[in-house]
Amino acid sequence: MPRVLTIPSSAPFLPTLAAALLDGTLVEGFAPRADPLALAGATVFLPTRRAGRLFAEALLQASGGAVLLLPKIVPLGDVDEDALAFSEDAPVLAAPHAIAPVHRRLVLARLVAHWRDTLAKAAGREAVAAGTAATFALADALGALFDDLTTAGLTVDGLDGLVPDELDRYFRVGLDFVRIARRAFTDYLAEAGLVEPAARRDALVDAEARRLATLGSGAGPVIAAGSTGSMPATARLLAAIANLPKGAVVLPGLDQDLDAASFARITDGRDAAPDHPQYGLARLLPRLGVARGEVLPLAAPAPFGRERLMSEAMRQAETSDLWASLSDRLPPAALGTAMAGISVVEADDPRAEALAIALLLRDSLEREGETAALVTPDRDLARRVAAEMARFGVALDDSAGTPLADSPAGRLAGLLVMAAAEDLAPVPLFALLTHPLARFGLEPDAKADAVATLELAALRGPRPRAGIGGLRDAIAAFDREDFRGADPRRRMGEAALARARDLIERLDRALGPLLAIGAQRGAVPLADLVAAHRAAWEAAAGPLDLDAEDAAEAALARTFETLDGAAGDGPALDLSAYADAAGALFADAMVRPRAEPHARIRILGPLEARLIHVDRMVLGALIEGSWPRIAETDPWLSRPMRGDLGLDLPERRIGLAAHDFAQGFGAAEVVLTFAAKVGGTQSVPSRFVQRLKTVAGEAEWNAARARGSRWVQAARRLDDAPAGFR
Structure with missing residues (x-):
């Protein structure tokens, strides 16, 4: 019989998995705690590389610090983000590689x-x-x-x-x-x-599934954990693992509280609910060859009973009439226990929300040994919280990383092409010149003096003529009008102007090729634009190196290498269009910090949060359009056309977001945050929050709001000046 297990959301996923693997609970007949060498024969599939590194730490902790030969840990990739990719050194498939x-x-x-x-x-x-x-x-x-x-x-x-x-x-x-x-x-x-990337991904998964199917009973254990099997190829791999003699599949947060009829209805024909958090798991179980009742729990839920609360709150809309008899399944005492650790922070705007979250995370640092995490799909909120934590001198471990375009190296790349596209207009030019990486071969003090003089002489007042010539003329005019005579201060001014002139010449050498393309006023081959763009970056900041110590610069070098090889297949563009497209060209690369297994506070993406357990979980940006995101329509196929083809509907992404939301309630303390206004307009609380509010009832919800209000008040008071301070 296929061996399928689950870990409830209130149990720490990776530590539970590690302990079960060592103790023999996970794979029958395999208990390597007494034989540290045996563990090396096992293979463990986890969703991400970071999860793999954290699982290795969890194994070491579960062993009590004993010396271990770790199992082979293989990252499946961001499974539910359609980015599954085995490690390239895995012996599953050679070329052709994905584009x-x-x-x-x-x-x-x-x-x-x-x-x-x-x-x-x-x-x-x-x-x-x-x-x-x-x-x-x-x-x-x-x-x-x-x-x-x-x-x-x-x-x-x-x-x-x-x-x-x-x-x-x-x-x-x-x-x-x-x-x-x-x-x-x-x-x-x-x-x-x-x-195609999807073809490569499926070929890798199917090749691995075929390889595993040939393993005999003498092979080591194979475990897949943390995946919901949302893609057919992934489901086939999980099925192959579950049916191995020493195989096991561990599902994250399978709902074992929902009544059987309601659970069956989630995937039932016309009534199917792809936006339900259990939709993916409910669809996976038949492919694994097990019923829900045959799935074994690896740990007992925590006593606060949050799983039952979320099972009711997130139930399918067609069965929500059962809320009328909620007390039969979730008595008031059990509801009160589940809601006791939940707080609701209703901030005025995103900045106030970020500041309240920062105060929550800082408060956790004040408590000995407490861990906390912000989980949010909103990268703007994550950046705001990281910035607010910096004022406390705390650097956060952000698992999602930073898009290359938002890193210092990526911002410089964007500023270079934007300044050239706007013919060195004062605003983009000054932003470029003051970027810390834009050294133009000068020492920091010399560059700062030259920029200050250029700003005073050419960028204030009436806008200079476009281009390098306009800057030269502005400096010359300023020289003739204001820096004549023998006054020592004016002689100092002459030296400063000389440094400004030198900066202009360096700027010309860096941006000259891009400015020349812009002067053509027409489309040019993309390869010419990419070459001029890279040359401008290197003239401003130094040579790009694929092996650079700075992760962002290495990622930028890789992106330029890819663009160099692919530009011949791209459309011809003028400089302005290329500047608009630059964000898209650098959109895929992410700059991720190395995981810190012992970090007490973190920022997590929803996917990784499934596997990482903390004492205080902050679920942020809980408004419609953020969590969940608005289901985007396909510009090529209509909704009925996608349905006729059997393709996933947009609601499937909502179901994944709902699963991530429900998983976040496994922490002992959960804080829900959202901003009342975003961009000056009234926001709408997430449908998940509204469901929880309905199930919790007015009294429990108001109590949760009261618990969260002190953080809102603290955020408002943080920047208040002391009485009498001027």
Whole structure:
């Protein structure tokens, strides 16, 4: 019988998994605690590399510090983010390798731009030159559709007859392009010796599943833990592992409290609820060959009973009428116990929310041994909280990392191309010159003096003429009018102006190629833009190195290397369009810090939060549009068309967000935060929060708000000046 287990959300996932592996609870007949060498024969699949490193630490702690030969720990990738990728050194599949995301984006953007221009000409209009960002957005959506088709095992022929004649012509035209683009892209990949990312991912997973299926009873244990098997290939791998003689699959937070009828209805035909947190697990169990009742718990839920509370709060809308008899399943005393550790922080705006969270995290540092984490899909909130913690002298371990475009190296890359695209207008130019990495070969003090003089002489008052020539003229005019005579202060001014002139020449050498492209006032090959962009960065900050100690600079070097090789397949752009597209070109790379296993406070993405247990869990940005995100419509296929093809509907992402939300309630103390206004407009609390409010009842909810209000008040008072202070 397949061996499938689960760990409730209130039990620490990785420590529980580690202890069960060592004690023989996880795999029958395998108890390596007494034989530290035996553990080396096991293989453990976990969702991410960071989870793997933390699991290694958990094993060492569970062993009491004894010397261990660790098992082979293989990262499955961010499974529910469609980014599954085995380690490249895993012996599962050689070439062809997957096309790089930025390379695919360029190829598909070129197809989209050509299609757009062809439609415009057919309609008797001139081709639209603007809208580069929209072109790249359509290219990304097209790539995501190709991934969905590959995951579902559909070919181009599967799209035939998908659009009835009564539908709008837009869908027929769009579907025709999807067919053409799919064939063209497939031919391109074959010629280049590459495959689509989803095809590579599925080939890796299926190859590993086949390899595991050939293992005999003498092979070591194989465990997969933390995955919900949301993709078919992943589900096949989990099924192969569950059926091994020494295999086991450990699911995160399977709901074992929901009544059988309601659980069955989650995946029941027309009534199926892809937005339910248990949808993925409910769909996975039949593929594993087990019923929910046959899944074994590896640990008992914590006594505060939060699993039952979330089971009721997140139940399917079609069964929410059962809330009328809630007290039969969740008596008032049990409800009060579950809600006792929950606080609700209703902040005025995102800044106040970030400050309240920072105070919560800092408070945890004041308590000996307490751990805490902020979990949020909102990267803006994460950055705000990190900045607020910096005022306390605390650097946070952020598991999600920083997008390359938001790192210091990435911001400099954006500032360089933006300053050139705007012909050295004062605002973008000053932002570029004051960037700490933009040294232009000068020592910091010399650069600061030169920038200060240039700002005073050329960037204040009337805007100088565009380009390097305008800066030179502004300095010359300032020299003639204000720096004549023998006054020593004026001679000092002459020296300062000389340094400003030198800075202008250095700026010319750095940005000259980009400015020359901008002066052409037309589209140029993308390769020319990429080469000029990289040259500008290196002239400003020094050579880029793939092995640089700074992770952001190494990531930027890799991105430029990829762009160098792929630019020939991208669309021609003018400098302004390239500046608009720069964010998309650097969008895929993430700069992640190395995991700190013993960090007491962290910022976590929702995926990794499933596996990391803390004493105080802060769930932030709980508003509609953030958690969950608004389900985006597919620009290429309508909702009925996706349903006819058997592709996942947008609500599937809501279900994943709901699962992450429910998993966050396993901590002893949970704090829910959201901002009443975002961007000056009234926000709407997350549907998950509203469900919890309904189930909790007015008295318990008001008590939770009262517990959270002290953090709101503390945030408001933090920047107040003392009485009588001037």
